[in-house]
Amino acid sequence: MNFRRAEFDVTNRINTTDPVCVRMEVVRIYRSLYSRPQATALASAFDDVSRMYHGEYDGYTACDTEYHDLQHILEVTLAMARLLDGYERSRGDGAAIGERLFQLGVICALFHDVGYIRKRNDKRHKRGAEYTTRHVSRGARFLKGYLPTIGLDEFADVAGSIVHFTGYERPVSTIRVPAPIYKLLGSLLGSADIIAQMSDRCYLEKCRDRLFPEFVAGGITRKQTGKGEIVVFASAEDLVRKTPAFYQTASRRLDVELGGAYQYAKTHFGGDNLYMDAVKQNIRFAERIGSANELTLRRHPPSTITL
Template identity: 45%
Template sequence: MYPKQREENAAMQEFDHLDVTHTIDLTDPPAVCNAVCELLGKEDAAIDRSLISRAFEVFSSLYAGTLPGYHGCETLYHDMQHALDVTLACARMQAGHECAHASSGRLGAGRLALGVIVALFHDAGYIRRRQDRRCWHGAQYTLHHVARGGRLLSHFLTQEGHGDWARRAVKLIHFTGYEIPLEQIRLDDPLDQRLGHLIGTADLIAQMADRVYLEKCRDYLYEEFELGGLTKRRHADGSIEVLYDSSWDLLSKTPAFYAGMVKKRLDADFRASYRFVEPLFGGANPYIEAIERNMGYLQQVLDEGRLHELLRRQPEPVLAPGTPGN
């Protein structure tokens, strides 16, 4: 590879680690923390910046493998960049929500802080404990990672003097997964329900708007699905149904997954909460626009039969702060 080409590739990979607006470095937890605190502080001056900063510190140590008792991030799709991307998207929707509501309908400083903390730790359940003898890779916890993350989140909040938030947090994190049907997540306050919709929406729109989403599905997500037992389904009669037989098969089924399950979840289950980012962008929605570009391009290359040929980016996972590929 020529030096100029290497420089161009390096520049493109750096670009891949920016958020959907190309303004925030998603390999830099302090940068995301500052952006989140600035966004939310404008809407509610009572926001607990110190608690949010502490959450980012613990999160960074957890993913880097320096938090006592934990291995660090091993999942290349559900990496640190994804968690930071989701947290930023959640903060943006929360800020837009507060802009759009009078005092009686606002989430308030406590919920704003809780929302970003749940978003930040929503995939912490993929990270193994040091004494783990059950699994050798974090992706093997795919089917149970939400509940595991809830336990870690509850511990963090209790340690930080917010044990009264822990029960809500354990319920809110389930809006990002499929371990509990959404209709079975019981929250007493409608504002907590709305907060869950924002967190769940952030998880979906951030990952699917990622500039390298398609390549990450190809290179990383299928492997996680294999390790987590999601590529096959065993029926009651003992027969085995193959859901995805390769990373290319997973990609080929992604347009239908988006048009069916994802859009229903976003528009109906989460009540189009993604629209709360629009006050921040003059009525535009950079996340939905990026998702539509990704899905449009994927459908185009599938129609042309050029899937192998036209997906040529090489994504780099972010397993620890500031270190793509670790």
């Protein structure tokens, strides 16, 4: 097959709209590293996150954020498992992650955006995107209560700090963790979040049609300053045109704040970083269409929303 399908990952092998397909690949990576036949916590977490996003988890509505949807979290989770694998295979004398922390890292990826999902008794917010500026903190609180239910009690307190590496509520330099290994997990997770979404086959279409409406609902298309209101994104097309500039910011975050952890994908893939190849292809296309009077985006992203 010469073209990548919209619902598949950067290898064009794993259907990232299907939790079963992603779970099978993550468990395969886990077993190849640790030679363990069981990954009970991982299996439970995949089942629970699927229920959560489909509105079948007690006390929560279904996911209604089309950009931060089930495919997004599965893409990030797959990328996280691959970065963990790349690190473990190339760490040399560095600290081993080990099977328990591998499971923790994957589970943090699965639930890193759970803060967008509304509780059933939420009468104040009509859409999950209204939680944009504080969804990471909401997700951190969820994980603190959730991890003990799947046998990972010892990580309940630190998981929230790891998840904060994916957001902008706290600068990375201010995130406190009890040991360097947790900073590594956070850096891997923050990196997975960036490279997974920006390498998506339909990334630009998703930015235009799905992310911009979330930004509007979250109140971040405009910003109040001491000199008045600043328009951050004037339209969905403006968001797409500003994507190359965002990539420059994201690149600095990947290389400096997150310590270049994305490069472990090279080891996993045996030499090439397929994520960065796809990211750069998307950015080159964004640069080409950015100067046009009218954006030409024709790909059709799959939908995982079940409302």
